Amino acid sequence: MRALIALLLTILLPLFAAAQADLPADRVSELERKLDALSQEIERMKMGEAAVEPQAADKASEGHAPAASKVYRAAPSKVSIGGYGEMTYQNFSKRKQDADAAGLRDEADFLRAVLYTGYKFNDWILFNSELEFEHGTTGNGRGEASLEQAYLDFRVSKPFGVRAGMMLVPMGITNEIHEPTTFHGARRPSVEQTIIPTTWRENGVGVFGEYGMLSYRTYLMTGLQAVTNTGVTGFSGANGLRSGRSSGAKSFAEDLAWVGRLDVSPIEGARAGASLYQGQADQGFAVHAVPVSLWEVHAQAEHSGAEVKALYAEGTIGNADTVNSLQGFTNAARTTVGSRLFGGYAEAAFNVLSLTRSTHYLAPFFRYERYDTQWRTPGGFSKNPANSRVEYAVGLTYKPIPQIAVKLDQQWKLNQARTGVNQWNLGLAYIF
Amino acid sequence: MKLPRGLAVLVLLLLGARPVLGRVLMTQKDALALAFPAGVKVDRRTAYLDAEQLKAAEADGRVKIGSKVWSYYVGTSSAGVLGYAYFDTHVVRTMPETFMAVLEPGGAVRFVELLSFQEPDDYLPSERWLKQFQGKELKDDLLVHRAIRNMTGASLTSETLSSGVRRILAVHAVLHPKIRILTSR
Secondary structure, rough: OOHHHHHHHHHHHHHHHHHHOOOOOOHHHHHHHHHHHHHHHHHHHHHHHHHHHOOOOOOOOOOOOHHHHHHHHHOEEEEEEEEEEEEEEEEOOOOOOOOOEHHHHHHHEEEEEEEEEEOOOOOOOOEEEEEEEEOOOOOOOOOOEEEEEEEEEEEEEEEEEEEEEEEEOOOOOOOOOOOOOOOOOOOOHHHHOOOOOOOEEEEEEEEEEEOOOOEEEEEEEEEOOOOOOOOOOOOOOOEEEEHHHHOOOOOOOOEEEEEEEEEEOOOOEEEEEEEEEEEEEOOOOOOOOOEEEEEEEEEEEEOOOOOEEEEEEEEEEHHHHHHHHHOOOOOOOOOOOEEEEEEEEEEEEEEEEHHHOOOOOEEEEEEEEEEEEEOOOOHHHHHHHHEEEEEEEEEEEEEEEOOOEEEEEEEEEEOOOOOOOOOOEEEEEOOO | OOOOOHHHHHHHHHOOOOOOOOOEEEEEHHHHHHHHHOOOOEEEEEEEEOHHHHHHHHHHHOOOOOOOOEEEEEEEOEEEEEEEEEEEEOOOOOOOEEEEEOOOOOEEEEEEEEEEEEOOOHOOOHHHHHHHOOOOOOOOOOOOOOOOOOOOOOHHHHHHHHHHHHHHHHHHHHHHHHHHHHHHH
C-alpha cells in the first residue's frame, strides 16, 4: 500500500503544483477535489474495517434470530500467529559450596521455540494454542515437542466466560505469562519451577472473567500423578510435584483437581493475587488417596522504570509415606517425597535508561529465593538438607526493542548440605 | 434425563451469549461524534509531510512515522479550535488495531479510543489503561515501563499503542510548530 501511496503522490503533487501555476481556477479546483478523494481513499485503506459502516446490528438473517445470525455477517475469520523463543548459555562453577568437584558441563541450549496460533471463529468464540519445541530437536532424545496450551474460549460477557481444553494452571506469576522477555535472568525463578512446576498445564474446563479491578479464573482439571507410570515419573524429594505433571498427554483422570485464582489491580501497573489448588494425585495407583494442596500469594508493581515482584507458595502432599513406598524411595537414600513444601522469592529491577531519552531498556536486577521441597517429611523419613535451598541472582536485562531481550546474570545457589553449584548465564530471547 | 442445576445455568448463559468484543468496536463516524459534540464544525484536513518534517517527527516521537500522508480532523466553533482527532492503524502481533487520539488545542491528549482490534481479546487494552494517556504531551516519557505502565500479559499491545500515540503527537507537533515548541522536550 505504501508503494501505491508513493506512486500517487509522485504523480499528483507535481501536477497539482503545475496546475496552480498554469491552469485556470476550475481545473485547480477539480484537481483539489481529486486529491481530496484520493487522500480519503488512502485513509480508508489505512484504517481498514473501522472506516466501514457496519450492517444494522439488529437485523436478522439466514432465518436466525439477530444474535444467532451475527456469525453469518462477520467479516472473514482471522488467524493470529505469534511466537517466542529463548536460547541460554549456562556456565557452571567447577566447585560445589563445600569445594568438592561439581562435575557439571557448561551448556548452550536453544531452550524453546514456540509458535502461538489463534483463530477467531466469531465475536465470542476463539481458539488459542501454543506449540513448543524444546532443546532444539527430538532427534537425539534430548528435546521434545509439546502442546502447551490449546483451548477454546466462549466469552459470554466480560465478567463471565467458559474455557475448555488444555490450559495453563492459573497459579503464580510465571506459569501463565512465561514469555522470556517478561522475566529477568536467563532462567525462570527456581521457586516457580520447583514449587509451582512451571510450565504447568492440564486438560480441563473452567470459567474466567473480570469485573472492574478484579479478575478470576477457576478450572476443574486432571490431577497430578504421584507415582511412576506410563512415562510420568511422579513426585520426588528434590523436585516436589514437578515430575507429577502429565502435560495433558493421555492424562489419567481417575482423580481431578480444582484450582482457583483471584487478582486485584487497584491501579494500572500494580497487581496482587492469590490462588489455591486442591486435588488428588493417586490416579488409582495407591490404596490410599494422595491429596495435594498448593496455595500461593503474589504481587507485582512498576513505576517510572522501577519494577518489584514477590511470591510465596506452600503445599502439602497427603500420605507421602505411601507415595515413597510406591516410588521405592527409602529413607537411606534421602530421596523421599516431602509431606510439605514451601518457597518464596522477591525481585527488584530498575531500567536505568528511563533516566534518558533512549527507548532502549537496560535493567540491573536482584532476586532472592528460598525454597524447600522437603520442608516436612512423613514420619520415619528424614530430609535431605540439599533440598533446603537459598539462591541469589544478580544480572542485567537489555532490550534494544521491547520484543528482544539479551540477559546476563550470576546465580549463587546454596543449600544446607553445602552441595550447591553457582553458575552464570547468558540468555537471548524474542517474542513476536 | 434431568440436567444438574449448575449445568443448566451454564447452558442458559451460553444460549443467551451476545458478542461483547467485536473486532470493530466503533466506526470512524461514531468515533468522530465522540470526539466532537453535535454542533461543532468538523473539517477534514490532509497533511503531506516533507522529508524534513518526517525526520523531525521521528526524532521528537522516538518512533517510525511510516507515512507522509496524514489525514486529521479539526473541530472548531466561534471560539476557535476545540480539538483535533487523529487515527492510527498498526500491527500489534500479526493483526492490526486502529485507535483515535483526540488532542486538546494546546497539543495534550484529551483521550484515546480504540476503534478496532483484531488480535485475541486477551490482548485488548482496558479503558483504565487507555486513560493513562489523558493529559499527556509529547515531552512526557510515553514509553512502556516509564510514564506508561505495562499491561500485564499484553506487552505488545502496550508497546504498539504507546508508539502510536507518540507518532500522532509528533506528527501534530510538526504540523503546528507553535505547539511543537511548547510540548516537545
